[in-house]
Amino acid sequence: MLEPFLLRAVLAGLGLALAAGPLGCFVVWRRMAFFGDATAHAAILGVALALGFSVSIYVGTLSMALLMALTVSALSGRGWAADTMLGVLAHTALALGLVAISFVPGVRVDLQSYLFGDILAVSWRDVILVWCGAALVLSGLAWRWSGLLTATISEDLAQASGINPAREGLVLTLALAVVVAVAIKVVGALLIAAMLIVPAAAARSLSRTPETMALFAALIGVLAVLVGLWGSFHFDTPAGPSIVVAAAAVFILSAGLGGMLRRG
Template sequence: MLDDFLIRAVLAGLGLALAAGMLGCFVVWRRMAYFGDSTAHAAILGVALSLAFDLSIYAGTIATALAVALLVSMLTSRGHAMDTVLGVIAHSALAFGLVAISFVPSARVDLASYLFGDILAVGRSDLLWIWGGSFLILGLLCWRWQNLVTASVNEELAMAAGIDPRLERLVMSVALALLVAIAIRIVGSLLISAMLIIPAATARRFAATPERMAAIACIIAALSVLAGLWASLRLDTPAGPSIVASAAAFFMFAQVFRSH
């Protein structure tokens, strides 16, 4: 019989896979990979603030991720280049987070778990947060699905159809903030963007419609979780990186498969 910690790890990973698979499609379509990376790196600052003020890790990372999204929007509206703004914020937030977390004695031992994840240490209360956040992300994306797809394809077309692209970007920012919060315990801040991008990029090779791509991306993300956990247990490797490595293996297989 499977151990309880492994069952919790599988459930946590599948919860992440559902949200990351669908949200990752929009990240790929809108070319927001660097934005997702910046938000994920900023999560370390949220972890530091949460530990310093004895707050929930999830609340701290959500608040920080949303603050980063609003800061990016404000700076880009003032004429700054998007890639420059994201580069400054991503590295600055990560650096400040690592410095701040060094002043929290209880976090010194657990720093690696926030950077690379520790899915095998997920508890029952974490599962509630992960699945609750995942369903919230899925509900948000399904509610705005058509508007998000239209705005992702062509913002001018979206405006002609009466859709406000700024509102859809805000929806994406909120969804990304939630995803970062639920994923940091599973794959860590340094690997979150990989779980967003790799399954979606793999699914793109096999899908003819946005809906099919989202479904395939969720399946690939779920298979990556299962394969990564299996490899972690058999080879005694870190679980988070093993999950991302499995996703990368599926991506490489897809390139070979589609080239023949």
């Protein structure tokens, strides 16, 4: 029998993995890694605002993640170099959040738990919120799957097919903000992007279709959660980073296996 805290950690991690895997495929296909980083870093500023105004951490992180995602979307294509703009916004939001937390009166905050996650300390309420967020994200991706794929392949093709690329981009923006909000307690702001990118990148070399890649990304994320938590429990290592290390190990193995399959 699993200890209650470990059972909650497993369930929270599985919910995050199932949502982050398919969403991460679009992040990889669209080369939005920096976009994910900027959105995740903004969550720390959301934590500070939530503490300052005594509202739910999830409300604060979701609001700031969504604001950052919409800001980046609005500024892209207006003459700004994308990588420079994202770098400035990501690090500015993270620094502002860390500074703002220090000004919140009467509040002692374990910043490490928000930067690297504290999955072993999640409550049943956190687990429910993670699964609700995962269900929302997966429902949105399933609903707009065809349109999202077409817009990802070519915006011109999407417009010719009667699909609005901006609308599909907004769906991804909303989904990304939700994942960031529910993942802040699980893997932390600094590791959210890794959970989006690494399983999807590992699945890419093993897949022949977008649907297969999305499925494999979710399964690899689940495997990383289980192996990472097992390693954290037995070797007394940080849970969030252990999960990402497990995902990276699967990526290395999949890259080697994918190369062998291509040569064969």
